[in-house]
Amino acid sequence: MSVDSGLGSRVKRAFETALAPEDVIGDPIRCRSYECDGLTGYRVVPELVLLPRDAAQVAAAVRVCAEHGVPFVARGAGTGLSGGALPVAGGVVISLARLKRVLEVDPVDRRAVVEPGVTNLEITAAAAPHGLYYAPDPSSQQVCTIGGNVAENSGGAHCLKYGFTTNHVLSCEVVLPDGSLVTLGSDTGEQAGPDLRGVFLGSEGTLGITTKITVRLLRTPESVRTLLADFPSIAAAGDVVSDIVAAGIVPAAVEMMDTLAIEAAEEAVHAGYTVGVPAALVVELDGPAEECDVQFEQVKQICDRHGCTRLHIAGSPEERAAIWRGRKAAFAAVGRISPDYFVQDGVVPRTRLAEVLDRIAGMGAEAGLRVANVFHAGDGNLHPLVLYSAAAGETERAEKLSGEIAELCVELGGSLSGEHGIGADKACSMPKMFSRDDLEVMRRVRSAWDPQGLCNPGKVLPTPRLCGERPGRYRPHPLEEAGVIERL
Amino acid sequence: MSTTTTIRPTDLRSLRDAVLDTAGTIGIAGAGTAADWAGPLAPVDAVLDTTGLTGVITHNPGDMTVSVRSGTPLRQLQDELAPHGQHVSFDAARIADGATVGGLVATADAGPAALVFGSLRDLVIGVTIVLADGTVARSGGHVIKNVAGYDLTKLLHGSHGTLGVLAEVVLRLHPVPERAATLAIHCSLEEAAEHAATVLGGPYEPAAMEWTSDGVLLIRLEGTADALDARVQRLRTALGTGELLDLQAHSDQGADRDRTEQGLPENLGTGPEPGDVPPAERAAPPSDERPVRRIGTDESAVRRDEPWERYASLVRGAPEFATLRIGVRPSLLPAVLADLPTESVTAGLGTGVATVALPPAAVAAAHARVHAAGGTSVLRSRPAGAEVPAWGPPPSAIAVLRAVKAELDPQGRFGPGRFDPWM
Ligand SMILES: Cc1cc2nc3c(=O)[nH]c(=O)nc-3n(C[C@H](O)[C@H](O)[C@@H](O)COP(=O)(O)OP(=O)(O)OC[C@H]3O[C@@H](n4cnc5c(N)ncnc54)[C@H](O)[C@@H]3O)c2cc1C
Ligand SMILES: Cc1cc2nc3c(=O)[nH]c(=O)nc-3n(C[C@H](O)[C@H](O)[C@H](O)COP(=O)(O)OP(=O)(O)OC[C@H]3O[C@@H](n4cnc5c(N)ncnc54)[C@H](O)[C@@H]3O)c2cc1C
Numbered sequence A: 001m002s003v004d005s006g007l008g009s010r011v012k013r014a015f016e017t018a019l020a021p022e023d024v025i026g027d028p029i030r031c032r033s034y035e036c037d038g039l040t041g042y043r044v045v046p047e048l049v050l051l052p053r054d055a056a057q058v059a060a061a062v063r064v065c066a067e068h069g070v071p072f073v074a075r076g077a078g079t080g081l082s083g084g085a086l087p088v089a090g091g092v093v094i095s096l097a098r099l100k101r102v103l104e105v106d107p108v109d110r111r112a113v114v115e116p117g118v119t120n121l122e123i124t125a126a127a128a129p130h131g132l133y134y135a136p137d138p139s140s141q142q143v144c145t146i147g148g149n150v151a152e153n154s155g156g157a158h159c160l161k162y163g164f165t166t167n168h169v170l171s172c173e174v175v176l177p178d179g180s181l182v183t184l185g186s187d188t189g190e191q192a193g194p195d196l197r198g199v200f201l202g203s204e205g206t207l208g209i210t211t212k213i214t215v216r217l218l219r220t221p222e223s224v225r226t227l228l229a230d231f232p233s234i235a236a237a238g239d240v241v242s243d244i245v246a247a248g249i250v251p252a253a254v255e256m257m258d259t260l261a262i263e264a265a266e267e268a269v270h271a272g273y274t275v276g277v278p279a280a281l282v283v284e285l286d287g288p289a290e291e292c293d294v295q296f297e298q299v300k301q302i303c304d305r306h307g308c309t310r311l312h313i314a315g316s317p318e319e320r321a322a323i324w325r326g327r328k329a330a331f332a333a334v335g336r337i338s339p340d341y342f343v344q345d346g347v348v349p350r351t352r353l354a355e356v357l358d359r360i361a362g363m364g365a366e367a368g369l370r371v372a373n374v375f376h377a378g379d380g381n382l383h384p385l386v387l388y389s390a391a392a393g394e395t396e397r398a399e400k401l402s403g404e405i406a407e408l409c410v411e412l413g414g415s416l417s418g419e420h421g422i423g424a425d426k427a428c429s430m431p432k433m434f435s436r437d438d439l440e441v442m443r444r445v446r447s448a449w450d451p452q453g454l455c456n457p458g459k460v461l462p463t464p465r466l467c468g469e470r471p472g473r474y475r476p477h478p479l480e481e482a483g484v485i486e487r488l
Numbered sequence B: 001m002s003t004t005t006t007i008r009p010t011d012l013r014s015l016r017d018a019v020l021d022t023a024g025t026i027g028i029a030g031a032g033t034a035a036d037w038a039g040p041l042a043p044v045d046a047v048l049d050t051t052g053l054t055g056v057i058t059h060n061p062g063d064m065t066v067s068v069r070s071g072t073p074l075r076q077l078q079d080e081l082a083p084h085g086q087h088v089s090f091d092a093a094r095i096a097d098g099a100t101v102g103g104l105v106a107t108a109d110a111g112p113a114a115l116v117f118g119s120l121r122d123l124v125i126g127v128t129i130v131l132a133d134g135t136v137a138r139s140g141g142h143v144i145k146n147v148a149g150y151d152l153t154k155l156l157h158g159s160h161g162t163l164g165v166l167a168e169v170v171l172r173l174h175p176v177p178e179r180a181a182t183l184a185i186h187c188s189l190e191e192a193a194e195h196a197a198t199v200l201g202g203p204y205e206p207a208a209m210e211w212t213s214d215g216v217l218l219i220r221l222e223g224t225a226d227a228l229d230a231r232v233q234r235l236r237t238a239l240g241t242g243e244l245l246d247l248q249a250h251s252d253q254g255a256d257r258d259r260t261e262q263g264l265p266e267n268l269g270t271g272p273e274p275g276d277v278p279p280a281e282r283a284a285p286p287s288d289e290r291p292v293r294r295i296g297t298d299e300s301a302v303r304r305d306e307p308w309e310r311y312a313s314l315v316r317g318a319p320e321f322a323t324l325r326i327g328v329r330p331s332l333l334p335a336v337l338a339d340l341p342t343e344s345v346t347a348g349l350g351t352g353v354a355t356v357a358l359p360p361a362a363v364a365a366a367h368a369r370v371h372a373a374g375g376t377s378v379l380r381s382r383p384a385g386a387e388v389p390a391w392g393p394p395p396s397a398i399a400v401l402r403a404v405k406a407e408l409d410p411q412g413r414f415g416p417g418r419f420d421p422w423m
Helices: A009-018 A028-032 A054-066 A120-130 A147-154 A197-201 A234-246 A259-269 A289-305 A317-337 A349-366 A395-411 A429-431 A436-451 A466-467 B012-021 B074-084 B093-097 B101-106 B152-156 B189-201 B223-240 B256-261 B299-316 B330-338 B360-372 B397-407
Strands: A049-051 A074-075 A092-093 A104-105 A110-115 A171-174 A181-185 A209-216 A223-231 A253-258 A279-287 A310-313 A340-341 A371-376 A385-387 B004-006 B024-028 B046-049 B057-058 B065-069 B122-131 B136-140 B165-172 B179-186 B208-212 B214-225 B320-328 B344-348 B353-358 B376-379
Touching: A009 A049, A009 A054, A028 A110, A028 A209, A049 A340, A054 A074, A054 A092, A054 A171, A054 A181, A054 A209, A054 B004, A074 A349, A092 A209, A104 A120, A110 A120, A147 A209, A171 A197, A181 A197, A197 B397, A209 B179, A223 A234, A234 A253, A234 A349, A253 B214, A259 A317, A259 A371, A279 A289, A279 B397, A289 A310, A289 B223, A310 A349, A310 A385, A317 A340, A317 A371, A317 A385, A349 A371, A385 A395, A395 A429, A395 B101, A429 A436, A429 B320, A429 B397, A436 B136, A436 B152, A436 B397, B012 B046, B012 B122, B012 B165, B057 B074, B074 B093, B074 B101, B093 B299, B093 B397, B101 B152, B101 B165, B122 B152, B136 B152, B179 B189, B179 B223, B179 B299, B189 B208, B189 B214, B189 B223, B189 B330, B189 B344, B208 B299, B214 B299, B299 B344, B299 B353, B320 B344, B320 B360, B330 B360, B353 B360
Parallel strands: A049 A092, A074 A092, B004 B046, B024 B046
Antiparallel strands: A104 A110, A110 A209, A171 A181, A171 A209, A223 A279, A223 A310, A253 A279, A253 A371, A340 A385, A371 A385, B057 B065, B065 B165, B122 B136, B122 B165, B179 B214, B208 B214, B208 B344, B320 B353, B320 B376, B344 B353
């Protein structure tokens, strides 16, 4: 909640001049819609919400912020899971929701130029008539915006083979914290001088606001082959992943689910998963047809070799969609087997998957809580779901376990976050992964871009204020409750 | 001019001490293969030679990652990875001359494989750097998926030794393809552009595609031994032409595969090919580290690699010309190149990246032409003693660049001159 007496009418008028009066929202009730993102345990009502209509208005709004020392937070669709778009008390939220034009799709050079409020899936929709698509595919892709993806360097199931947002963004037009409008990156992967675009990508809205993005488009693969395989143990499924890698195959996706996750997903969407099996893998290959066929045979043999108890090969696009529906439903579905849950997002080196899952199970048993696992096995990105009941007073224990799991990932040589970012949620865990000097250098970089410290302050890097606070109880995102999006 | 000391640290601690114990300006030097790229280094008080910082720190074959000290020649790293059937999917021309991992990152270099895998910025997943005040900082890590904190690697990529010293680098690896084949088509640049459109517009998934001013378009396909023949035939049919250069010659054994992938003959060693531009005298490492490369005795091996060897030597440039690296939208590339008085050209028709040799006097206008097309350009090499502008018009974010430099190296110790007149 904002505590001070407000920004004052002079500042508000300045914003109204920069935009249009009706695009500056001051009504606390309406502002409340912006009080949190997908991490609903943290809430702060912003002083004002600004709804610019173009890049010039974004720049004008940021100039007002710079002039009056007003902290600002950019907001896309608000699906972030780490509190990146959490407003700052006494500050404004700048929503990019109205900048949603697809400015250009160029099938010859295979790229698209879009405004930040365009959703991830809309880019692919615009590219599809040309046989092209935009590769990074977060599970929230039908609602999350490309501006948010750029800020979070978002990933998805297909990032093992195709890379993350940073590998697909050629350039960004950015409003810097002083209100100037610049372009980072260029039309090609080639660069002259240090890669500022690469620094901006994944900076979680702390270095500026992007108002136009040029992305690479890829040709839709000629062939896609998908299988669902059951295994007698997590270890056996893990060995399959290792052997696929050892065979020199880079699948488009390799996803793993454990008993609990399978049970929840199957109950929810009846996608044809086998209830009761210890582990299931979804493996997808894509590419030229000849290549895909050869490697798919190899993958099937590897599955057999490791005691696969059931191998289901998608025989049609519908069957493929069903396999993915099961996988993607798992998160929301966990709500059916537990009143509450936390989603964690840690990464371990792929070779330590079995070890980390074992330890997580042990930690869960010790805490007296169940942990369901659904994850990107190909790149070691875990999403342990810590199940608990707030009504039964388990919240604190669950929160602690979830945090310990993230830190366990770091201990095993991994990362605190694989795709959801640090935001407000994990800023206080950053010292577990980085030394004081590491963090100090990041702070220096940030200060070069934002000397006044007005651009999404308090996120990513630990601050005493943030680390002293405790978040409120976790609540599902309204979009999830409405069944619009699912967690992954 | 004061005398320059050269310091050659052998580990992270001595590297840090070297930075702390020296006063004044420092030139960071790797193998020297790009010593004259970008702006000329102003006279410096000390040269920090990274070639003592070598060796793999950890290679995790199952995770397909490797961490390596920055002075390690990439060629040597590839040799160590080859028995595991893995490599860094990166094939810049100067690797053959012994370019170091750190130098390759610092110069934002890349080769034809960038069409699929990008430049090193896309393959580096972690980094340890030493700043001018002796601060040692790390970002990224050993997992390919990691979005914790700022990606400092990107900042150092293309920094030409001006922001910090790269001490250690963690790289993402890929499997060495079982087989590779190159289709060569003799054609003009305009015809090549048409072929490129066909290739990119279909399901052929080329691994590399480059036209050179020898009048040849090279299209490389890579994949499994069993599927490649059919893919190549299909591509050839679609193009209605093409000389198949190396389909039969490729063996599918580890190290051999790797070399082929890099466009190097086997039994190689390490020195320059006859006809290659020798790296600057001053930067040549001690001769015992540079056995002369023997050309493979296997005739077919030599033949199959020839076009890519020739390509690499064009990229390396010629001593009497300036070499400019440019990047523009791929479809604009032929028109931009047509406007430049080029002596030689290599053009990535899928990437939009070209390396051209020009008379030094034509470089300023070339920068302007590329800039007008919305592209970027960097000077790579210049004839000894020639004054040639290294950079075109500054980017719109130049103020951020200067601010970053001021934060990380407030006294301007590293690489003075490299970014003149930008910063
Ligand atoms: C032993 C030796 C002595 C030299 N003495 C002099 C001298 O007295 N006077 C003089 O003018 N030149 C000298 N040079 C060359 C000069 O230092 C080069 O211009 C050097 O700065 C670039 O060498 P090189 O790194 O290009 O090789 P590359 O490895 O190709 O490096 C290219 C670029 O990358 C940067 N770079 C390389 N490695 C790293 C790293 N690990 N971290 C960050 N940046 C990196 C370099 O600074 C350079 O800009 C010397 C070189 C060597 C090897
Ligand atoms: C059900 C569910 C599933 C998810 N699955 C995935 C997944 O598979 N992979 C994944 O990576 N993420 C996933 N996420 C997380 C989230 O969707 C992504 O992080 C997404 O990129 C956020 O986009 P957004 O538009 O909602 O951004 P917001 O939540 O509005 O903002 C996120 C951050 O971006 C900044 N920002 C937004 N727009 C801009 C801009 N124009 N310029 C600068 N900064 C800006 C904000 O300040 C904030 O720091 C999931 C979330 C949910 C709820």
